Amino acid sequence: MAAPAKNPVSHLPTSIQVRDVDFYYGSKQTLFDVTMDIPRHQATAFIGPSGCGKSTLLRCFNRMNDRVDGAGVRKGSISVEGTDIHSTALDVVQLRRQVGMVFQKSNPFPRSIYENIAYGLRLHGEKRKDYLDHVVEESLRGAALWDEVKDRLEQSAYGLSGGQQQRLCIARAIAVKPQILLMDEPCSALDPIATARVEDLFHQLKETYTLVIVTHNMQQAMRTADFTALFYLGKLVEYDETMALFENPKQKLTDDYVRGRFG
Numbered sequence: 001m002a003a004p005a006k007n008p009v010s011h012l013p014t015s016i017q018v019r020d021v022d023f024y025y026g027s028k029q030t031l032f033d034v035t036m037d038i039p040r041h042q043a044t045a046f047i048g049p050s051g052c053g054k055s056t057l058l059r060c061f062n063r064m065n066d067r068v069d070g071a072g073v074r075k076g077s078i079s080v081e082g083t084d085i086h087s088t089a090l091d092v093v094q095l096r097r098q099v100g101m102v103f104q105k106s107n108p109f110p111r112s113i114y115e116n117i118a119y120g121l122r123l124h125g126e127k128r129k130d131y132l133d134h135v136v137e138e139s140l141r142g143a144a145l146w147d148e149v150k151d152r153l154e155q156s157a158y159g160l161s162g163g164q165q166q167r168l169c170i171a172r173a174i175a176v177k178p179q180i181l182l183m184d185e186p187c188s189a190l191d192p193i194a195t196a197r198v199e200d201l202f203h204q205l206k207e208t209y210t211l212v213i214v215t216h217n218m219q220q221a222m223r224t225a226d227f228t229a230l231f232y233l234g235k236l237v238e239y240d241e242t243m244a245l246f247e248n249p250k251q252k253l254t255d256d257y258v259r260g261r262f263g
């Protein structure tokens with residue numbers, strides 16, 4: 001495999017800096033020497049075949065992988081907004097506030113729509129009702145859900161459609177005011193209409209947040225991402241502006257992948 005393309009985001013401010021990262025689950029190496037910068041207030045997609053390490057890298061960014069026994073970065077470094085996330089001085093709770101995450105099927109809690117958002121803030125010690133009301137509204141507006149739910153905030157979140165539940169989970173993630181939002185297959189459980197709503201939302205969200213989106217859906221990457229990174233067998237194969245990667249790939253592997261000649 002030829003060397004990955006030159007850093008395509010070197011002209012932009014960086015939210016996440018990944019340098020020479022090797023990652024292991026126990027004795028199994030999953031990421032190999034990954035180096036990349038994730039640009040601030042842009043949407044970056046991670047694509048690649050199942051098992052290539054996209055979610056693993058995503059979960060490195062807020063140290064979610066720490067929860068897996070024996071898993072970890074064994075070489076290299078990752079910085080988030082200029083701070084090395086493995087520094088002993090780092091507060092992991094603070095990191096996870098700074099780097100929010102929405103999963104493929106992020107289930108709401110079995111509580112009201114209001115409580116789904118207020119709960120996390122209360123856990124962080126917030127008690128002021130006026131402030132909670134304000135953040136609930138602001139977050140639901142940010143997730144383009146306010147108009148649909150403002151008259152039923154006290155009803156169960158389980159009464160919402162799948163697409164609304166996914167936007168509620170995005171609202172919950174943004175309520176704690178992160179700088180970065182990680183999305184792991186956020187639309188794979190949604191129908192085309194709900195997917196379109198969430199994709200529209202990405203375009204608004206990136207004005208405020210840095211977005212990183214793991215997706216199997218290449219059309220989705222093309223519709224939503226400014227930059228796209230292709231991974232294969234734990235290696236970064238190619239990283240470029242999305243249209244350049246899809247229309248003018250520099251690696252044969254990328255060309256094969258994006259034209260469906262893989263396997």
Ligand SMILES: Nc1ncnc2c1ncn2[C@@H]1O[C@H](COP(=O)(O)OP(=O)(O)OP(=O)(O)O)[C@@H](O)[C@H]1O
Binds near residue numbers: 050051054055216
């Ligand atoms: N908790 C874990 N323990 C051990 N191995 C794991 C764990 N999670 C993932 N892996 C392995 O690490 C490799 C990369 O998995 P990862 O989920 O990062 O890939 P992916 O590209 O996101 O795949 P998919 O698109 O199927 O979600 C796979 O071989 C997977 O089996």
